[in-house]
Amino acid sequence: NGRSSLAPGKAGQAKDGSSRQSIKPASGRPSVAPRPVERSSSMGLDRRSSAFGKPGTAKPDPRPLSDKNFFNGCIRNIIAYASTHSYPYALSPKVLTSPTGKDFAQLALWLFQRFDPTLKALGKVEDEVPLFFKRLNYPFQLSKSALFAVGSPHSWPSVLAALAWLVELLNYDDRAEDAAGSQFDEKQRSERQFFVYASTTYRYFLAGDDPKAQAADDEMLGQFRERKAALLHSNQALKQVRTQAAAALLFNR
Numbered sequence: 007n008g009r010s011s012l013a014p015g016k017a018g019q020a021k022d023g024s025s026r027q028s029i030k031p032a033s034g035r036p037s038v039a040p041r042p043v044e045r046s047s048s049m050g051l052d053r054r055s056s057a058f059g060k061p062g063t064a065k066p067d068p069r070p071l072s073d074k075n076f077f078n079g080c081i082r083n084i085i086a087y088a089s090t091h092s093y094p095y096a097l098s099p100k101v102l103t104s105p106t107g108k109d110f111a112q113l114a115l116w117l118f119q120r121f122d123p124t125l126k127a128l129g130k131v132e133d134e135v136p137l138f139f140k141r142l143n144y145p146f147q148l149s150k151s152a153l154f155a156v157g158s159p160h161s162w163p164s165v166l167a168a169l170a171w172l173v174e175l176l177n178y179d180d181r182a183e184d185a186a187g188s189q190f191d192e193k194q195r196s197e198r199q200f201f202v203y204a205s206t207t208y209r210y211f212l213a214g215d216d217p218k219a220q221a222a223d224d225e226m227l228g229q230f231r232e233r234k235a236a237l238l239h240s241n242q243a244l245k246q247v248r249t250q251a252a253a254a255l256l257f258n259r
Contacts, residue, residue: 065145065146065147067146067147067164067167069167071163071164071167072163076167077163077166078099079170080166080167080169080170081099081102081103081166082099083170083173083174084097084102084113084166084169084170084173085097085098085099085102087173087176087177088113088116091120093113093116094116095109095112095113095116097113102166104157104159104162105156105157105162106157107131107156107157109157110131110153110156110157110165111128111131113169114128114131114135114169115127115128117169117172117173117176118138120176121176131153131156132150132153132154133150135148135153136148136149136150136153139168141212141213141214142172142175142212143212144168144171146164146167146168148164148165148168152164152165153165178205179205179209182201182202182205199229200226203222203226206222207219207222207223210222
């Protein structure tokens with residue numbers, strides 16, 4: 007559900023700012039940017055969406071938004087992510103405790119660009135930000151009214167929690183890349199391969215991009231078939247060796 011238009015994911019950059027192959031747009035990450043409302047068919051309402059509930063059905067938020075520890079935890083997680091991914095503006099607990107409209111717009115745009123680097127600017131924040139989260143199937147309501155006075159004590163906790171949710175998605179993507187870059191034995195490589203496949207198709211699900219999801223499914227199925235064929239070939243070769251060894255034993259008796 008990226009955007010030149012408007013996750014939880016990310017401009018394809020490593021923590022040092024260099025390009026990195028991953029499931030990011032550089033290697034095929036789809037845009038999750040909101041399209042005009044009339045193009046609702048791209049909103050991810052496909053065969054996969056049933057696993058995540060129906061988009062647009064607001065649920066009561068069970069998170070303790072008014073709890074100081076939860077609030078500060080969201081701030082720490084966002085700052086930790088921003089500080090390791092070259093956030094270009096000053097960001098501190100003080101800023102995230104009561105941000106200005108400009109502070110929020112800069113942070114929101116930067117996080118959105120982690121999902122879609124083609125996004126250059128936001129239009130009306132109160133319009134585009136809720137639509138962005140809706141396209142990601144954010145499970146809770148993010149109202150326009152909360153964004154009119156974004157840094158107010160009444161509005162900010164729910165908005166901060168939404169940004170922290172985005173950071174969780176992006177951190178998940180980082181973990182997938184870390185797994186892909188590690189060296190494992192055959193079993194672990196298979197598990198890593200499936201993990202990367204699952205995270206990639208999840209991105210496509212979020213974007214409502216069934217063709218790319220189907221292509222990823224077909225690619226994984228092809229790899230399984232190739233592996234099966236290789237195992238069958240190896241098994242047949244071992245059988246031939248065993249037959250030849252048995253014949254040699256009989257001959258030498």
